[in-house]
Amino acid sequence: MLHIINKSPLEKNSLDTCLAVAQDGGIILLIEDAVYAATSGNAAAAKLSAAQGRLKICVLGPDLEARGMADRLLEGVTRIDYGGFVDLAAEHKCQSWL
Amino acid sequence: MLHIINKSPLEKNSLDTCLAVAQDGGIILLIEDAVYAATSGNAAAAKLSAAQGRLKICVLGPDLEARGMADRLLEGVTRIDYGGFVDLAAEHKCQSWL
């Protein structure tokens, strides 16, 4: 399952709930304001790092760049573009955590 | 200062930030989805109770009733109607935590 998150982890609870619900082997894709979760120094980064064993974490590059955070991507997080987003959505069933 | 909060404390961070920033003697008014914060059993209720010494906590009754939570208002929280909201806003400078 591809879990799509679009909100900042310090503003809303969607990443927290998703991490608690998502089954092992799933993929978390951070888009829009959720990309901040995957940046070093963010208070939520540890949660993501802890989940990296059982979930794959991806981030949408264009959203990361728009926010000026491209140079501080958390280690182990995969950066993709919109084409990569489409590939992930084609390979997996999708769920948006709105 | 009258601090107006309108989001559920378990969904968004506005109550948390407001409680950390608000100066002693201020008033917190919970409206819309924020009224859940002042209901017994809510995980955020303890934070409100802890703030009650230095801040006055009010809740908008019509919003509490709409959500079916009128019978579980936290002790020490003052329930007001729209007229009471107007009175508070007339007596104090206002800030909405959006």
Next chain:
Amino acid sequence: MKFGILVNEGPYQHQASDSAYLFCKAALEKGHEIHRVFFYHDGVNNSTRLTEPPQDDRNIVKRWTKLAEEHKLDLVVCVAAALRRGIVDDNLAPGFRISGLGQLVETGIEADRTVTFGD
């Protein structure tokens, strides 16, 4: 006392417009004055005369129009936000007018209190 009101969200999607309306109504009942209601961001969508909500629910736009008529309220829609969202003079409900952002700052200056309703 003179209140200024700021509404940042459109009708139905968020409760902001409902809360602002009920606040204004209560303030007027208590004899206060509403200096202006300023609609900004998606709040501009409260001004379209084209909404047709279900019969069994409130009509948010018409309620504003009625309150404006009864109390000569100044309902101002921000022109910049309106252009972005397709709100134009031709489709404006009675009681609303489109004007500049300066009217919001002016409200902040002239009103005794400014109360904001948003997301």
Next chain:
Amino acid sequence: MKFGILVNEGPYQHQASDSAYLFCKAALEKGHEIHRVFFYHDGVNNSTRLTEPPQDDRNIVKRWTKLAEEHKLDLVVCVAAALRRGIVDDNLAPGFRISGLGQLVETGIEADRTVTFGD
């Protein structure tokens, strides 16, 4: 692969419509099919032909229209949500059509994947 897309928020206020547009564009470039883009909630506000955003910013509505023309996309606006918000046939931008909520369920059935963009 056949994608269905759901857009729950209006233009500019939230990034949802932008993200959905860029996703559709990328999917089409990769040779996928877009079964339908369904606009629900405030998403219906993406369909008004009356928006005039500043010259130096993107025109969200026109982009959808252009993409629909180039790829024969089916852009469907929910009628119930549209009535609540004042979106009517007269003001619809080219490429959009108003129809029932059943079209969203149908998309869920017919598309291989449904991807939702919202607040």
Next chain:
Amino acid sequence: MAGTIKKFMFVNRKAPYGTVYALESLEVVLISAAFDQDVSLAFLDDGVYQLKKGQQTKGIETKNFSPTYRALDGYDIEKLYVEQEAMEARGLTEEDLLVDVTVLSRREMGALMEEQDVVLSF
């Protein structure tokens, strides 16, 4: 594709009245009943508040749509799942809810989501 039956899950994570999502989500659910699909509703986080008994909306001059949850039954929509942790964090029990539900832990909810063909969130 006539005759296709897919598993649809409607995920609700937002409180009623503060935003329109709960109401408009319910409108989709009712329409979906006409398509003979396998429909489930999931209530997580503040979404569980949608099912709270005793909603009285007169004071906010808004339509009370909560009785509709009781009517779902008549549309053969009977799979309502509620997140256990969400109930606990809000001091709610099954007795507080308008309708009969199945209470699932977050982990169980996640497993159920994996089985779905279409997950719609509003």
Next chain:
Amino acid sequence: MAGTIKKFMFVNRKAPYGTVYALESLEVVLISAAFDQDVSLAFLDDGVYQLKKGQQTKGIETKNFSPTYRALDGYDIEKLYVEQEAMEARGLTEEDLLVDVTVLSRREMGALMEEQDVVLSF
């Protein structure tokens, strides 16, 4: 009321681009400069991200409005306050920001807010 000078504070708590609030808040700030008021900007929580250097919006095909913060100076808007705890929780330092700011603790920010006549949040 001609000649009245009030203390205006614009409070920003939201990240840029995910929503329009940061951009449209900035538009009000620029207009307010014409009214000769005492204007402050406060950046709390995710609002501090609005001031992050290096924003490149080409990939999302949206206007990059962050250079406007550098122009505020020219409008005599020079009181920019940033929440210290927000910076720390996001791994940001003053060097990461586009403009010179005054860093305040939450408590100090609260005291400053008390001094304002009009607090506008978007």
